[in-house]
Amino acid sequence: MSTQSTRMAARFMVAPSVIVLFIWMIVPLAMTAYFSFRLYRLLSPDRTGWVGFNNYVWFFNSPDFWLALTNTLLLVGGVLVITVVLGILIALLLDQPVKGQGVLRILVIAPFFVMPPVAASIWENLFMHPQNGLFAAIARGFGAQPILFLENYPMPSVIGIVAWEWLPFATLIFVTALQSLSSEQLEAAEMDGASAFNRFRYIILPHLTRAITVVILIQTIFLLGIFGEIFTTTQGGPGSASTTLPYMIFKQAIVAKDIGRAAAGGIIAVILANIVAYFLMRGIGRHLDA
Amino acid sequence: MGKIQLRQVRKSFGDVHVIPGIDLDIEDGEFVVFVGPSGCGKSTLLRLIAGLEDTTSGVIEIDGNDATHLPPAKRGLAMVFQSYALYPHMTVRKNIAFPLKMAGMSPEEQEKRVERAAKVLNLTNYLDRRPGQLSGGQRQRVAIGRAIVREPAAFLFDEPLSNLDAALRVGMRQEISELHQSLKTTMIYVTHDQVEAMTMADKIVVLNAGNIEQVGSPLTLYHTPKNIFVAGFIGSPRMNLIEGPEAAKHNAHTIGIRPEHIGVGDGPWEGVVGLSEHLGSDSFIKVDVPGLGVINVRAAGELNVHHGDRIKLAPTGKIHRFDDKGLAL
Amino acid sequence: MARAASPRKQLITTLAAWSVALIIFFPVLWMILTSFKTEASAVASPPELLGADWTLDNYAEVWSRSDYPRFFWNSVVISVGSTLLGLAIAIPAAWSMAFVPGKRTKDLLMWMLSTKMMPAVAVMIPIYLLFQWLGIFDTRIGLILALMLMNLPIIIWMLYTYFKEIPGEILEAARMDGASLWNEIVYVLTPMAIPGIASTMLLNVILAWNEAFWTITLTTTKAAPLSAFIASFSAPQGLFYAKLSAASAMAILPILILGWFSQKQLVRGLTFGAVK
Numbered sequence: 103m104s105t106q107s108t109r110m111a112a113r114f115m116v117a118p119s120v121i122v123l124f125i126w127m128i129v130p131l132a133m134t135a136y137f138s139f140r141l142y143r144l145l146s147p148d149r150t151g152w153v154g155f156n157n158y159v160w161f162f163n164s165p166d167f168w169l170a171l172t173n174t175l176l177l178v179g180g181v182l183v184i185t186v187v188l189g190i191l192i193a194l195l196l197d198q199p200v201k202g203q204g205v206l207r208i209l210v211i212a213p214f215f216v217m218p219p220v221a222a223s224i225w226e227n228l229f230m231h232p233q234n235g236l237f238a239a240i241a242r243g244f245g246a247q248p249i250l251f252l253e254n255y256p257m258p259s260v261i262g263i264v265a266w267e268w269l270p271f272a273t274l275i276f277v278t279a280l281q282s283l284s285s286e287q288l289e290a291a292e293m294d295g296a297s298a299f300n301r302f303r304y305i306i307l308p309h310l311t312r313a314i315t316v317v318i319l320i321q322t323i324f325l326l327g328i329f330g331e332i333f334t335t336t337q338g339g340p341g342s343a344s345t346t347l348p349y350m351i352f353k354q355a356i357v358a359k360d361i362g363r364a365a366a367g368g369i370i371a372v373i374l375a376n377i378v379a380y381f382l383m384r385g386i387g388r389h390l391d392a
Numbered sequence: 393m394g395k396i397q398l399r400q401v402r403k404s405f406g407d408v409h410v411i412p413g414i415d416l417d418i419e420d421g422e423f424v425v426f427v428g429p430s431g432c433g434k435s436t437l438l439r440l441i442a443g444l445e446d447t448t449s450g451v452i453e454i455d456g457n458d459a460t461h462l463p464p465a466k467r468g469l470a471m472v473f474q475s476y477a478l479y480p481h482m483t484v485r486k487n488i489a490f491p492l493k494m495a496g497m498s499p500e501e502q503e504k505r506v507e508r509a510a511k512v513l514n515l516t517n518y519l520d521r522r523p524g525q526l527s528g529g530q531r532q533r534v535a536i537g538r539a540i541v542r543e544p545a546a547f548l549f550d551e552p553l554s555n556l557d558a559a560l561r562v563g564m565r566q567e568i569s570e571l572h573q574s575l576k577t578t579m580i581y582v583t584h585d586q587v588e589a590m591t592m593a594d595k596i597v598v599l600n601a602g603n604i605e606q607v608g609s610p611l612t613l614y615h616t617p618k619n620i621f622v623a624g625f626i627g628s629p630r631m632n633l634i635e636g637p638e639a640a641k642h643n644a645h646t647i648g649i650r651p652e653h654i655g656v657g658d659g660p661w662e663g664v665v666g667l668s669e670h671l672g673s674d675s676f677i678k679v680d681v682p683g684l685g686v687i688n689v690r691a692a693g694e695l696n697v698h699h700g701d702r703i704k705l706a707p708t709g710k711i712h713r714f715d716d717k718g719l720a721l
Numbered sequence: 722m723a724r725a726a727s728p729r730k731q732l733i734t735t736l737a738a739w740s741v742a743l744i745i746f747f748p749v750l751w752m753i754l755t756s757f758k759t760e761a762s763a764v765a766s767p768p769e770l771l772g773a774d775w776t777l778d779n780y781a782e783v784w785s786r787s788d789y790p791r792f793f794w795n796s797v798v799i800s801v802g803s804t805l806l807g808l809a810i811a812i813p814a815a816w817s818m819a820f821v822p823g824k825r826t827k828d829l830l831m832w833m834l835s836t837k838m839m840p841a842v843a844v845m846i847p848i849y850l851l852f853q854w855l856g857i858f859d860t861r862i863g864l865i866l867a868l869m870l871m872n873l874p875i876i877i878w879m880l881y882t883y884f885k886e887i888p889g890e891i892l893e894a895a896r897m898d899g900a901s902l903w904n905e906i907v908y909v910l911t912p913m914a915i916p917g918i919a920s921t922m923l924l925n926v927i928l929a930w931n932e933a934f935w936t937i938t939l940t941t942t943k944a945a946p947l948s949a950f951i952a953s954f955s956a957p958q959g960l961f962y963a964k965l966s967a968a969s970a971m972a973i974l975p976i977l978i979l980g981w982f983s984q985k986q987l988v989r990g991l992t993f994g995a996v997k
Contacts, residue, residue, distance in 0.1 A: 119873060122870060130847035199731060214927070216973050223951075224748050224749075326840055329842055352845075365846065368843030
């Protein structure tokens with residue numbers, strides 16, 4: 103509903119964003135694609151040339167690759183489940199008439215302000231460290247052996263740290279969404295004889311659909327690229343136990359200095375991200391209307 | 393000056409032909425009301441005149457100049473929107489002065505015009521408030537104030553009263569009519585309410601499905617509707633439309649009798665009273681007459697009939713006759 | 722929920738809510754406490770709280786050992802700069818999408834968001850080479866550009882959702898009043914959207930401030946912000962907990978304070994404008 107000239111103006115005004123984002127996406131992607139078919143090792147700079155799909159083949163044949171793929175999906179899925187479930191529970195709690203709402207909210211959102219390297223190093227050193235961490239001290243207080251979090255449970259530990267970082271975001275979205283639920287609806291349901299659980303199941307949960315969609319969409323965008331937390335804590339180890347796809351690419355590029363293989367991994371990661379994005383948009387994109 | 397002419401104006405959204413082709417002349421100083429059921433294209437037509445939408449084809453002339461491809465600002469028209477569309481972050485003063493500021497007028501001249509408009513509209517005491525602090529009627533006045541300061545060739549009103557409550561609506565209706573009396577500027581007014589159309593218009597344009605059904609003064613439309621659609625749309629309660637043998641007696645496919653043109657007491661038709669509403673000044677009754685269907689009757693003053701009563705009716709005024717295509721005979 | 726709860730129930734929910742909030746906040750609290758302890762006290766077992774050796778030395782030492790003001794200033798310039806530049810590009814784009822939507826507007830928006838799904842590591846080498854080649858490696862301009870592009874989809878999306886709440890009739894009124902497109906955006910849209918723009922700004926300053934991958938990859942010294950500063954304090958191997966904590970506190974405190982002072986806009990912003 104507008105005139106030809108406003109539509110022209112609209113195209114003109116959206117163009118800068120589209121152009122810069124397209125360049126930002128396509129140029130590095132094209133270069134990565136090019137490198138992925140080349141022999142390009144920083145340690146032997148004079149040996150170059152086309153290698154076809156060798157870099158890709160190396161990736162698919164590497165046992166680490168499938169582990170990294172699993173770990174990546176585990177990380178994204180695990181964090182999503184934890185933050186959505188805990189986020190809803192905490193939001194229900196904060197939505198009650200509670201004293202000191204303002205301060206409570208500040209405390210709950212604080213982790214969001216903590217930059218990932220700091221978050222990771224707090225958890226690694228102050229809490230999970232087997233000698234000096236708080237968890238070890240607590241375990242010793244009970245006369246138990248300290249748990250070696252990062253050594254024995256690297257993936258759960260990383261998932262826990264990342265979930266802590268993203269819990270405030272999920273909680274806040276759910277609290278905001280709950281506030282827009284009319285109390286009359288809940289009272290009507292109560293009059294109709296719905297139990298607390300049924301009120302949650304049939305009134306509150308459907309009301310939160312859009313909020314859950316947003317949490318999943320935004321978190322997935324950020325979680326697929328999680329790197330810093332692993333770099334700071336486990337370095338992908340022990341062995342490759344906590345190596346994700348981004349971390350595996352990083353190891354190829356920086357540790358093995360094989361740019362060709364890293365690039366092939368990058369292309370695989372991009373394809374994976376697109377597959378996830380496709381299913382995400384198809385599965386939940388429709389909830390974003392309205 | 394504010395003479396507006398539409399020549400074969402058409403508007404389509406994709407395959408949907410909202411306005412298949414309209415010719416219309418609006419004379420300078422006229423108060424023209426576009427009326428019709430929702431979805432008839434009356435708002436679209438107004439937006440075409442305003443320049444907020446492109447015409448698909450056809451020509452719009454304002455004072456003899458082709459304005460079809462001019463942007464809204466260059467047409468010299470002012471518009472009052474249904475939601476008033478006031479700028480919530482500006483005071484009333486700044487709202488009213490905004491079009492003047494956009495026109496690059498000096499601050500002194502802006503101030504002079506705003507003060508004058510505020511006086512006309514009784515807004516002088518509210519100039520430093522924001523729209524959020526005003527009542528619905530006051531917001532409406534600010535929207536009108538913003539329109540009149542520009543001294544436009546014509547005012548466009550898009551259902552301006554539909555957000556007001558009933559009492560306020562009557563008041564604002566009269567204020568707009570008075571404004572038209574004093575400014576003598578062309579006004580085009582869109583509404584779905586035929587009472588507004590009848591009370592305010594010099595000329596009513598009845599629209600249906602994007603086509604003009606009839607153009608004429610309110611009383612012309614009341615007395616000599618061109619077709620069943622206009623007959624049914626103008627007048628409240630609606631005209632009684634009767635088909636079958638009764639219509640055949642008058643040599644027509646359908647006959648129409650307005651509720652106020654039916655007398656109660658003696659007559660050829662007999663039926664049972666269904667609903668009866670007594671307002672004191674008027675009485676509205678629905679009578680189920682076998683063979684004719686439910687007949688609406690409007691009688692002045694009090695009428696002592698009630699639900700279940702058996703009464704006789706007779707036509708007392710004009711009987712409108714229509715052919716099988718719905719056109720007046 | 723408007724209904725008054727019984728005092729007993731209210732006490733229980735209050736206690737529960739506070740416990741949960743404190744558990745979530747505890748790691749930050751513990752870090753700040755540790756930053757004021759001596760190194761010995763920081764690693765003492767059992768952990769010391771009331772009886773700890775309190776000191777400000779850690780801050781003094783971190784301050785003297787590194788050029789904190791430079792890192793801090795770089796962080797400010799980069800996060801604020803990238804946000805402002807992003808807003809300048811995003812406001813017109815969001816205007817278009819919100820007020821002149823076409824059939825493909827939604828797809829365009831989803832495409833923009835999907836560019837963010839590309840793992841940064843995957844394109845690290847090309848970006849690194851490109852930045853070297855363009856001469857913007859380890860410059861603030863380079864980082865402003867990189868972080869702007871990284872956050873642009875989020876900025877556009879947030880503004881789009883805020884703009885959609887503004888009735889189109891008001892912009893049409895401005896057009897009827899003779900406002901050019903520029904005037905329409907400057908005098909009508911932007912002032913009306915100030916709360917939304919403020920929230921967007923705040924969230925993106927935080928996202929840019931906390932960005933650690935590109936800031937570390939694309940800088941060495943000159944343009945390095947606080948996220949790079951903190952990386953240089955990592956891996957302390959036991960004996961430098963207090964100093965690590967002090968450095969961490971110095972890295973996150975500016976943004977923590979900013980957030981606490983602008984809670985209302987921030988809470989709105991943190992929901993990415995996606996729920997009301």
